[in-house]
């Protein structure tokens with residue numbers, strides 16, 4: 001590979017490096033081995049042709065020792081070229097890593113010492129959150145995944161710069177995760193155009209957000225009904241068995257997930273009534289969950305893709321199921337447009353139904369773009385809310401004090417039963433909102449937010465080369481003791497006593513469960529509505545307890561994982 005490799009090129013490049021240098025060394029070696037082997041083979045032949053069939057034993061032993069030494073030399077040369085290739089690759093990688101230096105001191109950027117070739121892969125693979133947490137107070141850390149920098153920013157100014165976009169300097173990557181050389185080149189060739197172009201837009205001026213609110217208001221009854229059914233299902237399960245294990249599912253996420261998947265398919269894509277028969281909710285929820293979990297695991301642990309072959313196969317299968325589901329949903333959306341056009345006349349304005357929001361959000365894109373957006377929306381809307389719901393019920397379950405406060409608030413609003421709850425109450429439910437926000441602070445369901453640097457930049461005093469991906473880990477930002485008091489404690493009061501939007505942290509840029517900036521979550525309002533209704537119904541109608549049996553296996557810290565496995569809840573109806 002030439003020295004003019006693109007800046008910050010990928011691990012593919014590294015692999016190519018290793019292979020090409022190994023190849024460079026191996027080709028002459030193979031030639032040498034071939035010649036040596038030919039020598040060995042030729043000796044008896046030449047002996048025969050030259051009429052030396054009666055050779056003495058001493059001569060023959062001398063001859064065979066010469067042959068052995070040829071083979072030994074060949075093996076030696078192979079080993080030496082392999083070692084040479086390794087050293088060459090390490091040196092090249094070292095040079096690449098050296099670019100990521102502390103801007104002022106010219107020291108290597110903060111982060112654990114990377115191992116040759118593999119970088120921090122082993123630490124990140126086995127103790128992802130624990131490794132990141134060791135550097136929680138660093139403004140930015142650089143970990144290495146082979147020759148790819150894994151830049152994690154964790155300081156307010158840097159977060160503001162990256163998520164705020166810095167006038168187009170940081171954009172959402174067009175592809176997922178690790179990049180190919182071709183993509184890096186494309187980014188760099190476009191960089192001049194991107195340079196001063198502002199690509200930000202005002203989220204409040206975005207028509208799709210207003211349409212979402214319209215959809216929530218018109219579907220309020222449907223959301224309420226769904227939350228009633230969900231808690232009924234949990235209650236039912238606990239009346240048979242103290243733990244919630246319908247169908248022997250080992251965790252509580254499945255019933256919650258199934259209901260919320262069903263609800264959001266209905267709200268967003270209009271999958272209801274007869275249409276619901278076309279989509280098996282149970283199967284859909286399992287597929288989305290399995291693909292989503294694998295997706296998230298790959299985001300936090302890109303090396304899974306290299307090592308874990310069975311999970312790769314499963315992932316491919318799930319992704320192809322998701323694509324076919326996406327196609328079906330696109331068909332359902334297209335049919336809904338045809339129906340509304342037929343009923344309102346061509347060019348008619350669609351009313352504030354679920355589909356109108358989705359169409360507004362999808363905008364004008366081609367068939368593939370639409371499929372991508374539909375699958376993305378499906379994942380974004382169905383993977384996140386169930387996780388938040390389970391953590392929320394779990395955290396409130398054992399906190400009688402907060403339950404009492406929630407009940408008091410609802411009493412004050414005149415909400416005694418779920419049927420009393422109206423859309424207007426939601427804004428006034430400050431304690432409920434604080435509980436949800438604190439849940440999302442401790443256990444943000446979205447593991448990683450990515451942005452790509454379009455030009456070279458200096459971020460928290462670290463040089464970042466164009467094309468690099470910068471990562472924001474909401475969990476890490478939310479646990480930073482520099483910004484949050486008692487960061488590991490569940491204290492909803494911080495969103496009541498201090499600011500409602502960022503609690504006791506100094507700014508909005510430090511509270512990121514929905515991201516921030518122009519590409520912030522498009523459905524946060526719907527998520528908060530669903531969670532508030534669920535919480536309201538739970539405290540009005542149920543007493544419940546929760547215990548967590550299994551300490552999360554992925555990490556040494558029991559509190560670090562986001563997947564609420566091992567939670568057991570039991571519900572009792574209140575009179």
Ligand code: HEM
Pocket residue numbers: 172268376377380381382384385388440444445446449450512513514515516518519520521522523524526527
């Ligand atoms: C608790 C629940 C949720 C959480 C924690 C969450 C979190 C997030 C985060 C962190 C992002 C990425 C933002 C970024 O890259 O800066 C995102 C994007 C997105 N979310 Fe959510 N989300 C939730 C629920 C929903 C729901 C219910 C919907 C559907 C209505 C939704 C729709 C979207 C969409 C469409 C995007 C992509 C926005 C864009 O690329 O411009 N999300 N979400």
